Amino acid sequence: MEHRMTRQVAAALVALVGGYLLYLSANPESDLSTTLAAFWVGLILFIAVAALLLRYYQPGIDVPSGDEVNVREWKFIRFLRYGKDAAPFYLGLRMFLAWEWVEAGLHKVQDPAWVQTGAALRAYWERAAALPAPPARPSITYPAYRAFIQFMLDNGWYTWFASLVAWGEVLIGLGFLFGALIGFAAFFALLMNFAFLFAGTTSSNPMLILLGVMILLGWRVAGWWGIDRLLLPRIGTPWDSRRHEGERGHASG
DSSP states (O other): OHHHHHHHHHHHHHHHHHHHHHHHHTOTTSOHHHHHHHHHHHHHHHHHHHHHHHHTOOOOSSSOOTTSOOOOOOHHHHHHHHOGGGHHHHHHHHHHHHHHHHHHHHHHHTOHHHHTSOHHHHHHHHHHHOOOOTTSOOSOOOHHHHHHHHHHHHTTTHHHHHHHHHHHHHHHHHHHHHTSSHHHHHHHHHHHHHHHHHTTOOTTHHHHHHHHHHHHHTHHHHTTTSTHHHHHHHHOOTTOHHHHHHHHHHHHO
């Protein structure tokens, strides 16, 4: 118990330092070099804390273990996360998201400025990273993200990153459409939505984020009326220790 408390206190202190460094990276008055260093060091500290605490985490299977908070879920939340009858609800969300992502992606993959030269993405990054004269505000509020965009511009990453964005949008849309690996589709959809928001593009991203979070919440169920109904039980998940233990036990028997 004493070791556990010491570990948790140490982790909390490191996490607080990481939070302060992320605060420095988001401060518009910070120096550019300080901003980048603070962001990456803060992010690494958070990852290290999570990895350390996860190493000692002992999850319960049917009943919460001593490492888990024993608070019952709301019936509605549990329904959205695990209930098979929630699949029709997710189907409607999936079709809307599929249309939005496939339409946006197909527009890009048919445009040479996206999939050949990357000129469209370069122009977008240049507008986002530009610093207008005061009192106008820049498109990107967070200096660390502006520095990251500028780094990619300076190194010509748009030549290959544009194709990644275009085809990524198509694949995300197809994942929503067919209910295939829908948890991954929702995760990468949210990643792209937030990337656009950080670059100062609001558009439909807030709505897509809200719906994407709901899909991610119910990733086990959202693809039940889809390929995941057959795919997930067959491939399992890398973090399902019970499945792997069962396979080892069957093999040894």
